[in-house]
Amino acid sequence: MSNRKWIYASRIEGQASRQAHADFPPGTYEREMSKEGFFGPAAFLHHQYPPTAWTRFEGPLQPRAFDLAKLSPTDLTPWSSHSVLHNAATDIRMWTLSANMPALARNGDGDQLLFIHAGKGSLFCDFGHLEIEAGDYVYLPRGTMWRINPADPMSILMIEATNTHFTLPDKGLVGPHAIFDPALLDAPKMDEVFRAQQSDENHEWQVRVKKRKQVSTITYPFNPLDATGWHGELSPVRINIRHIRPLLSDRYHLPPSAHTTFLSDRFVVCTFAPRPFETDPGALKIPFFHSNDDYDEVLFYHAGDFFSRDNIDAGMMTFHPAGFTHGPHPKALNNMLQQTKRGTDEYAVMIDTRDPLDVGEGASSVENPDYVKSWAASVPETL
Known part of the structure; x- marks a missing residue:
């Protein structure tokens, strides 16, 4: 983006402010027209009427x-959740969960971001155990096996980075600790709660894997969340809003x-x-x-x-x-x-x-x- 040679000329015509978003000419409404969202060259036009004052x-x-609170309850797998918006780069869904997931989930299509809109519960995954609650973002790297046991009914906004990843933004001049400090990103723990769930081996366990928008079911005669330890830089993380x-x-x-x-x-x-x-x-x-x-x-x-x-x-x-x-x-x-x-x-x-x-x-x-x-x-x- 920084190497682009924009067609760029800054000038002022008529009655206009010299500072964007401030000091408007009296009785006017500012409209920004820009390239690349808010990162490219922009023009700031001043109108006599609000630009959205349409009659039709x-x-x-x-x-x-959309009132997503009115969606009907879904079943206990995230891959049956309600489709909200989607394109080739992302899939946005709304999921309600009122009982323990009977099977593990794994997204083979891309990284998964869960935003917990309501409720609370326990998330178990390859990396251990996290308690999650309303307002939490939960980042799940592509390929993570996971399941949730809700303590209260949960409503979850799911955002998929299809065939790619989530990363953190470059915070530029304000430094990496602005907005939120990376120390606030909590990783799962292999604690007593996690070890206790490993003992539940008296039945078959299923993992429902989504790949290319299709779901495959893999059945194990044991609990596949049986890891005893891990190290490295890649893991799920949680941060509350x-x-x-x-x-x-x-x-x-x-x-x-x-x-x-x-x-x-x-x-x-x-x-x-x-x-x-x-x-x-x-x-x-x-x-x-x-x-x-x-x-x-x-x-x-x-x-x-x-x-x-x-x-x-x-x-x-x-x-x-x-x-x-x-x-x-x-x-x-x-x-x-x-x-x-x-x-x-x-x-x-x-x-x-x-x-x-x-x-x-x-x-x-x-x-x-x-x-x-x-x-x-x-x-x-x-x-």
């Missing part, structure tokens, strides 16, 4: 919303890319966690309108008050395809330069994909068809 929006490009410390700027609204938690080849996973609002009088204090023509944008709402969205509750997901301008709902626009409280209190997971996503059968069954209308004629109070 027809066609497949319209924004969509409450341990993520977002980057802050009092004078500039940071783009979503500043909140990147995990990287894959063709998509990123970002985390929105509570943070103070910007305090500079001229700084934008809500997400900015942007024409993201390179990435599909997915947001899963975990907990809190989702200040830039209206009528969105925990367990819902929004999907904004690349190619149209989007931004905050009309309710949030009235607070774009002055907020009524000190900071946000939302937790959300964002997935931005470089390639277009297709909507799965699960998401289609719980779609809110009126979501696109929630911006209609969104002309707020005079600034």
